[in-house]
Amino acid sequence: MTFTTKDFTRRMERALSHAAEAGLTGVLVTPGPDLVYFTGYQPTAITERITMLVLDADHDPHLIVPVLERPDAAAAPGAAAVTITDWADGSDPYAATSRLLDPHGRYALSDSAWAMHLLGLQEALPDSRYTSMTATLPMLRAVKDADEVQRLASAGAAADAAYEQILTVRFAGRTETEVGNDLARLLREHGHSQVDFTVVGSGPNGANPHHEMGDRVIEFGDTVVLDFGGLKDGYGSDTTRTVHVGPPTAEELEVYEVVRRAQQAGFEAVQPGVACEEIDRAARAVIEDAGYGEYFIHRTGHGIGLTTHEPPYMVAGERRPLVPGMCFSIEPGIYLPGRFGVRIEDIVTVTENAGRRLNNTSHEMRIVA
Template sequence: MTGTPAPFTAEDYASRMRRATEAADAAGLAGLLIAPGPDLVWLTGYRPGETERLTLLVLRAGQEPVLVVPTLEAPDAAKAAGAPALTLRDWTDGHDPYEVSAALLGSTGRYGISDNAWAMHLLGLRERLPDVDHVALTRALPMLRAVKDAAELERLAAAGAAADATYEEIRTVGFAGRREREVAADLDALLRRHGHSQVDFTIVASGPNGANPHHEVGERVIERGDMVVLDFGGLKHGYGSDTSRTVHVGEPTAEERAVHDVVRAAQEAGFRAVRPGAACQDVDRAARAVIADAGYAEYFIHRTGHGIGVTTHEPPYMIEGEEQPLVPGMCFSVEPGVYLPGRFGVRIEDIVTVTEDGGRRLNNTSRELATVD
């Protein structure tokens, strides 16, 4: 993909809202209550700033979508790409936004509500409608955003290619003698140079820090002989990237190579398990079995993968107990790891999309153990 993709249209957003409303109705919900965050962005294209004032999209079968919005935010809401498919209902300071919202809802029923809705807003709604129940959206409709269309896949592929280009360049910089935060800053700059508008994380976990999967970069000086876990990503054209590779500063030991080979084989096994109809847990089982057979079961301490889209972490999750079947268009990470406390860690991660006959990687850099200076 080259250039900037065509923006989503009002009809694209109208179609998403219709599908979401139909899914809610089929799930026995009275409707959906969508707060600012990734669900609202995906459904309407509107991304308001974080504020204590209530903004709420109400979706109900048989009713046009309504966006409750503060009056001072209404002009920006009206400019959103999905606004033509919405009715705006504004409220002014000094008036009760929960009364405005309650008027759009029935006096009973169960609504799916965005996971990231503020507690004060949920409590405000419950005070006005005590007989209305609520359930977290990812519990009620976990697959709402999981299956991507062609335009979304195009954006995810572009984000993955940008992350790949970042990895190829970071391998050429010096590691030894530099602090983790300095290499992390290089990753941030490279992601932005390759088109990311937002960088969500740049993990640089060297030596014993590599045994912490979500290590926060710090002042540790990277030394020759260190394994270094690199995990980085963010948003390009509104869709996420997330990739991990493990490099070694100078020549690795035989043990370090062996552990890396185990993780590489596990990552390959997880990828090979991707196919329509397989359960999410099958991907986790395939990757985990390789690590367990090699004797490192206790050192693989997280799920094998997570969904990705307008956020870098979303359903579905590749973990034991998740029986949701894979369908074409789903996108998620496959990222097994081994973490040896006090010594080093290894993780290898690709974003994968389900195709009609298997899976396709959106990250295509070498998964071999790379040496850096």
């Protein structure tokens, strides 16, 4: 399953359409996930030498690269969709790049662009203006095509398989790091090329949403938050399940059930046209109604794609409507400081009339040894 020249061309055309709607001259894309999205090109080393894709309605797409990196750029999957221009060491790279820009243009620039490159362009074209891509075009990569959704589904299935296997290992008497290393190994065994994070929050550590893993020895009676993910075939996985070492208490079961119902409420709110913030509102209402509102301390979800965190965000104030093809997490939680935490997370994609989960392991509290 590979992306074609037609796929990359369609993405660039859509970017220019969004830019025109935002009153921009074009889009400037630097190395990172944005450049991979539009061209499939990922330089082997991101250095001080400027590399930039220039999307401007007045001319065909141009990719400007250092001359020594031209062969790699020409071999990229989307190379046929762009004109490659190079510059040599000893020449002025900003003069070479500025010739491709409107001297009075206003461009959206990748958030990952080096400040030195932005300042160099501003010096070469003092009347040009630049704005953050996330600030002006946050939905640029948010709507996935069928191939992207399939890759995300495959990554989700691989993470699900890793979860089912981690349930069979021993937790009690081992450190969080040991269990986290098992998770990372299982993700790789199920096809992940990159593991981005393995949260193993046992007992009181589970009350810290971004606690990754440490030297604490997991004890019988602990609630354990497992949040893990990475990249498979270039696209992300990210799922959270909360397990218990031995039988849970009545309070732990109560908190867990509240989070389970909140996650379900967020999922049931997913429909095309619904504002992103409504997903957060639906999940949060369940937790607030149960009296735990002050212990839900983060947004309900984030987009996922070439990176594990990207727009859209399921958070109060985000009024952009859901569109078929958007993919994002729904991950409410309750965190009781010094005691324990519970979080349940699935990646969800928007269909023509509802939502579809890309993680499908049980939402019931699983008991581990």
